[in-house]
Amino acid sequence: MNVRCYALEAKYEFLKHLRMPAYAIPSIVFPVMFYLLFGVMFGGARPTAGTTVGTYMMATYSTFGVIGAALFGFGVGIAVERGQGWMTLKRATPMPPMAYFAAKVAMAVLFGTIIITLISATGVMLAGVRLSAGQWLALSATLIAGAVPFCAIGLALGYFAGPNSSVAIVNMIFMPTAFASGLWIPFEMLPPVVKSIGELLPPYHLAQLALRVIGSGMGAPAWTHVLALVGFTLAGLGLAWIGYRRDEDQTWG
Amino acid sequence: MRIRPVAVVLLGVVCVVGGAVGAVRARASAEQSGVRPAAGAADTFVIRDVRLFDGSEVTERTGVLVRDGKIAEVGTRVRVEDGMQVIEGAGRTLVPGLIDAHVHAFGDALARALVFGVTTEIDMFTDHQQAAQWRREQKASGGALGRADILSAGTMVTAPKGHGTQFGMPIPTIASAAEAAAFVEARIAEGSDFIKVVYNPRDGFGITMPSIDEATLRAVIAAAKARGKLVVVHIGSVAAAETAIAAGTSGLVHIFGNQPPPSDFGSRAKAAGAFVIPTLSVIESATGTAGGAALTEVPALAPYLTSAERGTLRTSFPNGPGSTLRVQHAMDATRQLFAAGVPILAGSDAPNAGTAHGATIHRELELLVAAGLPAAAALAAATSTPARAFGLADRGRIAPGLRADLVLIGGNPLTDITATRQIEAVWKAGIRLDRQPASTTANASQAIASSAISDFDGASITAAFGAGWQISTDTMMGGASEAKMELLKAGAAGSAGALGITGTIKSGSSFPWAGAMFFPASVPMAPADVSKFTEIVFHARGDGREYQLMVFAAELGNTPGVQAFTAGGEWREHVFKLKSFGIDGANLRGILFSASAPGTFSVAIDQVRLR
Numbered sequence: 001m002n003v004r005c006y007a008l009e010a011k012y013e014f015l016k017h018l019r020m021p022a023y024a025i026p027s028i029v030f031p032v033m034f035y036l037l038f039g040v041m042f043g044g045a046r047p048t049a050g051t052t053v054g055t056y057m058m059a060t061y062s063t064f065g066v067i068g069a070a071l072f073g074f075g076v077g078i079a080v081e082r083g084q085g086w087m088t089l090k091r092a093t094p095m096p097p098m099a100y101f102a103a104k105v106a107m108a109v110l111f112g113t114i115i116i117t118l119i120s121a122t123g124v125m126l127a128g129v130r131l132s133a134g135q136w137l138a139l140s141a142t143l144i145a146g147a148v149p150f151c152a153i154g155l156a157l158g159y160f161a162g163p164n165s166s167v168a169i170v171n172m173i174f175m176p177t178a179f180a181s182g183l184w185i186p187f188e189m190l191p192p193v194v195k196s197i198g199e200l201l202p203p204y205h206l207a208q209l210a211l212r213v214i215g216s217g218m219g220a221p222a223w224t225h226v227l228a229l230v231g232f233t234l235a236g237l238g239l240a241w242i243g244y245r246r247d248e249d250q251t252w253g
Numbered sequence: 254m255r256i257r258p259v260a261v262v263l264l265g266v267v268c269v270v271g272g273a274v275g276a277v278r279a280r281a282s283a284e285q286s287g288v289r290p291a292a293g294a295a296d297t298f299v300i301r302d303v304r305l306f307d308g309s310e311v312t313e314r315t316g317v318l319v320r321d322g323k324i325a326e327v328g329t330r331v332r333v334e335d336g337m338q339v340i341e342g343a344g345r346t347l348v349p350g351l352i353d354a355h356v357h358a359f360g361d362a363l364a365r366a367l368v369f370g371v372t373t374e375i376d377m378f379t380d381h382q383q384a385a386q387w388r389r390e391q392k393a394s395g396g397a398l399g400r401a402d403i404l405s406a407g408t409m410v411t412a413p414k415g416h417g418t419q420f421g422m423p424i425p426t427i428a429s430a431a432e433a434a435a436f437v438e439a440r441i442a443e444g445s446d447f448i449k450v451v452y453n454p455r456d457g458f459g460i461t462m463p464s465i466d467e468a469t470l471r472a473v474i475a476a477a478k479a480r481g482k483l484v485v486v487h488i489g490s491v492a493a494a495e496t497a498i499a500a501g502t503s504g505l506v507h508i509f510g511n512q513p514p515p516s517d518f519g520s521r522a523k524a525a526g527a528f529v530i531p532t533l534s535v536i537e538s539a540t541g542t543a544g545g546a547a548l549t550e551v552p553a554l555a556p557y558l559t560s561a562e563r564g565t566l567r568t569s570f571p572n573g574p575g576s577t578l579r580v581q582h583a584m585d586a587t588r589q590l591f592a593a594g595v596p597i598l599a600g601s602d603a604p605n606a607g608t609a610h611g612a613t614i615h616r617e618l619e620l621l622v623a624a625g626l627p628a629a630a631a632l633a634a635a636t637s638t639p640a641r642a643f644g645l646a647d648r649g650r651i652a653p654g655l656r657a658d659l660v661l662i663g664g665n666p667l668t669d670i671t672a673t674r675q676i677e678a679v680w681k682a683g684i685r686l687d688r689q690p691a692s693t694t695a696n697a698s699q700a701i702a703s704s705a706i707s708d709f710d711g712a713s714i715t716a717a718f719g720a721g722w723q724i725s726t727d728t729m730m731g732g733a734s735e736a737k738m739e740l741l742k743a744g745a746a747g748s749a750g751a752l753g754i755t756g757t758i759k760s761g762s763s764f765p766w767a768g769a770m771f772f773p774a775s776v777p778m779a780p781a782d783v784s785k786f787t788e789i790v791f792h793a794r795g796d797g798r799e800y801q802l803m804v805f806a807a808e809l810g811n812t813p814g815v816q817a818f819t820a821g822g823e824w825r826e827h828v829f830k831l832k833s834f835g836i837d838g839a840n841l842r843g844i845l846f847s848a849s850a851p852g853t854f855s856v857a858i859d860q861v862r863l864r
Contacts, residue, residue, distance in 0.1 A: 051339055128341045130302055199280075200273050208276070215333050224275030231268025238261030245258065 006099045013103040014110070027072055027111055031065030032118045038184065040126045051216045054127025056186060058119055059210040062143055064183040065115030067203055068174065070108040070147045074154025075161060075170040077104060082247065083163025105151055112147050116140055131214065139213045146206040149229045152236030153202065159243025177201045187218060202232040297321070299333050303342020304665060308349050308637030308650030311629065311667055317347060319657040322395060322683035326653060345677060346665055349636040349651050350658025353401075353614045354530045354643070355506050355600025362603070362610045363387065363400035368557050368688055369611025370673070372658035372681045373402045375600070375643060377487070377506055378417055380764065381407035381443040388444060396656060396682040401611075404643055406449035406485070408440055410473050412465045416451045416487065419462070420812065422764040427465060433472030437480060447483035447643065448473065449506065452497055456489035457511025457578055458539050459570065471500045483643065485530075491515065504528040504642060506600065510536045510578045514586035519593030528596035528642045531587045533620035537580045538607025541572030545607045545616050553663075553675045554612055556690035560780050560840060562609040564807035569607045580620075588625035596642055597626065599635035615674045622670045631670055657683035699774045700782045706771060706861040709740060710749040719781060720772035722752070725845055727766050733759040736767035736848075744859040745792035745824040751859035758851050766801070767854075768847030771861070780807045780840035786863035789829045789844060795820030795856035801847045802829055807840030820856045828864075 017024045039057025081087055090100055120136070123129035131139070154170075161169045180197050181204035182190060190198065198204045205225035211217030301316040305327070316331035317324060326332075333339055350372025356362065358376045366374050376384065384405035391402050411417040413426040427436045440448055450473050454464045465473075470486070477484035478501070485504045486497040490511050497505060498521055505522075508531040522529065537544040545566040548554055558566070572578065591597050599621060601613035608616075614635055621631040640649020647656045659680040664672030679686040705717045714722050726734045736756030744751035756767045773781035789802070800820055803813035814834025818827045831838045844861075848854040 051333075052341065055339075128343060130341070130343075196277075199277050200269070202269075205272065205276065215337060215339075218276070218280045220276040220279035224272045224279060226272070227275065228269050228272025231265045231270070231272060233265065234268060235262050235265025238258045238263075238265055241258035241261065 002096065005095050006102050009095060009099040009103040010106045013107050017107065017111075023072060023076070024111065027065070027069045028115055028118065031061045031068065031115050032122060034064070034184070035061035035119050035122060036126070040122065051214050052127070052129070054123050055129045055131070055214050056211070056216055058123040058127070058129055059139065059214055059216070060183045060186075060207050062116045062119045062139070063146070063203065063207045063210050064178055065119065066112040066143045066147050067150045067178070067183075067206065069111035069115060070150035071154040071157070071170055071174050072167075073104055073108045073111065074151050075157035076166045078155065078158025079161040079166030080163045082158070087247070101155070105148075108147050108151050109144055112144055113140075116143055135213055139210060142209050142213060143206070146209065146229065149202055149206070149233040149236065152233045152240065154236075156236045156239035156243060159240050159247065177203055180204070181207055183207055202229060205229050205232075298338035298340060299331055300340045300342045300347055300659075300661065301331065301333070303661070304346040304667075305651060306346060306348045306629065306632055306636075306667065307652060308640075309629070309633055314343075316342075317651060317659070319659075319680070319683050322397065322657055324651055324653055324655050324657050327651060340661070340678070342661065344663070346662045346667070346672070347651065348632060348660050348662060348666070348673075349640075349649055350660055350679070350681060351614055351635045351673075352599075352639040352645070352649060353601050353603070353611075353617075353635070354598040354639040355532050356603050356610060357605075358384070358387075358403055358405070358610075359604070361400075363403055365559075365562070365609070366401040366603075366611040367399065367679060367681060367686055369554070369614065370660040370676050370679050371401050371611045371614055372660075372679070373404065373639075373645065373648060374610070375639060376403050376405035377449050377485075377600075377602075378406055378409040380422065381405070381440075381445065385444045388446075396658075397684045399681075399684075399686065401681070404446045404645070405444075406440075406447055407443050407445035409449040409451055409487075410436060410440070410465070411451040412463045412469075414463050415465065416453060416456075416460050416462045427469060427473070430466075430468040430472035433469060434476045434479075437473060437476040437482070441480055441482065445482070447485060447503075448477040449485050449487065450474070450502075451487045452493050453487060453489040454493060456493075457491075457509055458489040458507075458536075459572070459576060459578070460489060467496055467500070470497065474500050474502055491518070494518070495521070498522050498525045498527055501525065502527055504530065504598070506530050507532045507536065507602075508583045508586045508590075510540070510580060510583035510586075512577060513582050514589050518586065519589040519591075519595060522590055522595045523593040528598055528638070529587070529590050530598040530600035531583060531590075531621070531624070532600045532602045532617070533580065533583055533587065533624065534608055534613050534617045535602035535605050536578070536583045537620065538569040538605065539572065540576070540578050540580055541569050542580070543567055543569040543607055544620075545609070545613055548609075548612050548616055548674075551671075551674050554615070557688065558609065558612060559691040559807075561807040561842070562612060562691075564809075564840060565604060565606060566609050566612065568808060570605075584620070584624035587621065591624075591626050591630065596638050597621065597630070597634045598639045598642055599631070615671070618666075618670050618673055628667045628670045632666060632673075657681075699779070701773060701863075702785075704786060704863045706773075706863065707752070708748060708750075708861075709744060709752045709859055712740075714738065714740060714752060716771060718773065720775055720779075722769050722771050725766070725768060725770040725847070726756075727764065734765050734767035735759070736769065738769045741857055744857075745794075745826075746860070748859060751792075751857045752861075753855070753857045754846060755853070755855045756848065757853045758848055760851055764849075765851065766803075766845075766847045766849050768800075768845055769858075770843050770845040770847075772843050773841050778805070778842045780842050782839050783831075783841050783863055784838040786838060787831055788864040789831065789861075790826065790864050791846075791861040792824050792826050792859045793818060793820045793846075793856060794822060794824045796854060797821050798848065798850060798854055798856075800854075800856055801845075801849055802827075803843075803845040803847055804831075804834040804836060804841070805843040805845070806834070806836040806838075807842060808836060809834075813843075813845065824859070826860075 205228040318326040661678040663675035666672040741753040
């Protein structure tokens with residue numbers, strides 16, 4: 001049955017990460033560790049940009065974590081599995097191709113949720129972060145929905161990066177863009193040149209949507225960020241489609 | 254139509270560019286107009302999740318929104334909007350800015366008070382011109398001055414040679430009931446916010462000075478009330494307190510301590526509608542106990558106290574043998590008054606011996622609780638109660654529309670009143686005070702080894718140590734006296750030079766002076782340790798008038814020790830023992846050679862040294 005296919009694929013994708021935690025551990029540990037280092041230990045209660053350092057950094061490192069989970073899960077995951085010929089094998093099974101992608105989306109959402117939960121708990125317990133129930137819901141929903149564009153970008157990366165180079169490529173793209181988008185240190189503090197680059201990058205727009213929820217950020221209207229993220233989603237899907245076609249052409253002629 | 258993946262990518266790029274351009278333009282226009290929500294408006298902030306003492310009631314875990322220097326909202330539903338600064342209040346207590354209902358404000362008193370959370374000082378006698386200037390400035394600035402506001406009695410009403418005339422400031426006095434109306438009118442013309450009267454026949458505090466009589470007291474109270482002014486009375490005994498209550502005073506600015514309260518004193522004060530400012534701290538000092546000394550050991554206060562403040566806090570008034578003054582009597586009276594429903598106001602009587610502006614209000618709160626007031630009533634005594642008693646409708650409570658005078662306390666003063674000393678932040682009119690510890694240079698006394706100060710034989714006015722010589726005049730207190738100093742060619746005992754000081758003493762200040770001042774430490778008015786010497790020695794000659802040698806030292810507070818000398822036509826050596834100024838020299842801040850009698854003066858000094 002179709003639904004069962006989707007569920008089984010998601011289940012085994014999850015088991016894979018459980019048994020080969022090379023992806024899961026860094027994805028979860030790094031954002032939480034960075035938040036502890038920069039958001040909590042450097043004075044979480046200090047005021048900044050209309051909120052406290054602890055609250056601001058909670059939003060930005062949660063964004064960082066969600067994006068990382070999506071980019072690595074898709075970008076590296078697909079590149080590696082393409083290299084192993086796993087995709088070719090799966091195409092030979094009766095499983096619908098979409099189940100493969102749906103399982104990856106489910107994993108990205110699951111890991112994103114775990115990261116948000118851990119960072120939020122850290123913020124509440126160690127940095128004195130206090131938000132209303134509405135704000136907690138809005139922040140989580142924004143970030144989880146915000147994983148979609150990065151799944152699309154990761155998908156595109158996965159089709160163009162080689163299996164061995166993919167980790168390096170994703171890191172090379174992810175780390176600088178995270179910095180320039182203000183995920184590590186508040187965007188307001190970045191040099192003007194970096195700021196003008198950051199405003200063209202997808203993480204900036206998701207971070208701004210998250211910061212709006214907690215009453216901070218640069219104050220641009222939400223629609224601008226949503227439009228930019230929809231654009232990145234389309235661009236990512238379009239590029240992935242081109243890459244997929246290329247793979248299919250190579251495999252099936 | 255068949256969708257091509259390239260078209261999807263292009264559409265995506267168009268969306269990205271559209272979104273990014275929109276975001277950049279919105280940010281740029283926000284930055285240009287100055288309304289950057291992210292930066293946070295300085296005068297709009299929220300203190301949230303805080304224990305709130307609003308002046309009478311306690312609310313756990315609530316919020317306060319401050320906007321434009323005023324309290325905008327109070328409650329758990331206070332909304333945090335874009336750009337607001339958020340102050341975490343968890344575990345802390347927010348109280349209204351403290352009001353010290355009995356002080357004497359001179360010099361930097363108001364600024365010092367604010368450091369310790371006192372946002373309003375009710376002054377019971379100071380230079381009325383200085384008070385008028387402060388009043389003008391605080392009105393013009395809306396209270397945002399980095400110092401406490403003042404409400405002042407200005408010149409107090411006392412008998413010739415009565416209490417209040419001993420401080421070196423010549424003040425008008427009242428001899429009979431017939432002068433009352435005109436006397437009160439003159440005080441109102443000077444700007445007095447309320448009238449303070451000294452009535453202390455058979456004083457119990459050890460002040461043995463003449464007092465106005467009961468008829469004059471009644472006449473002054475009647476005159477003040479006829480002009481719609483609050484009138485408060487200084488008393489020093491049970492008898493004086495009873496007379497003042499019977500005469501219809503608005504309040505007493507001390508409680509007595511010479512004997513236990515009569516059993517019906519509280520109910521009579523209540524029936525008369527009077528309030529009482531017990532000033533237990535200064536009464537404790539008057540019994541010879543330096544109760545304020547403990548404040549200098551509190552880690553949360555000590556770094557903020559200057560050496561002068563530490564000095565006065567560690568002193569007390571000398572308590573004469575046979576004195577019947579007891580703090581316990583004063584506390585018993587306070588408890589009885591509170592039980593009878595009489596409003597009790599916290600007042601320090603700073604900067605008297607044993608007290609300091611700002612810091613002592615925290616000792617007073619402790620003593621009020623020790624006397625039997627619940628902690629909330631003690632806090633009210635320093636916030637809402639004085640505001641109500643003195644008609645300060647815009648402060649003393651935390652409620653929408655009132656001025657944002659606030660103190661954030663680390664701890665819970667409702668369970669431990671001494672928690673008020675754990676001051677985390679002070680706001681006045683919504684502006685957060687940048688609390689700085691008293692500078693180390695102002696705290697550590699610099700040891701001086703050199704006995705020579707100045708021989709004035711060089712090419713310029715120099716000194717062997719310290720910050721040198723400066724002109725000092727009463728212009729800093731609103732006066733108009735002038736002085737200048739210059740090197741003279743011929744000095745004492747055939748030496749090459751001397752310091753000439755000439756000038757004019759003009760009336761206009763209550764305490765006129767002009768002269769030259771030597772600062773022994775590298776920073777003016779910082780203390781220097783000259784305790785290895787016992788005398789100040791100098792030569793002087795002049796126009797035959799009387800001059801003052803004034804010595805400033807930490808333990809003397811703001812009031813210098815004064816000795817007079819006459820400068821005649823011939824050079825003469827003058828020797829003054831440090832002890833004669835009441836100091837040991839360990840914290841000497843300045844030596845002032847000054848004239849004070851009206852008219853022009855000319856004096857020369859030479860061979861100034863310590864011995």
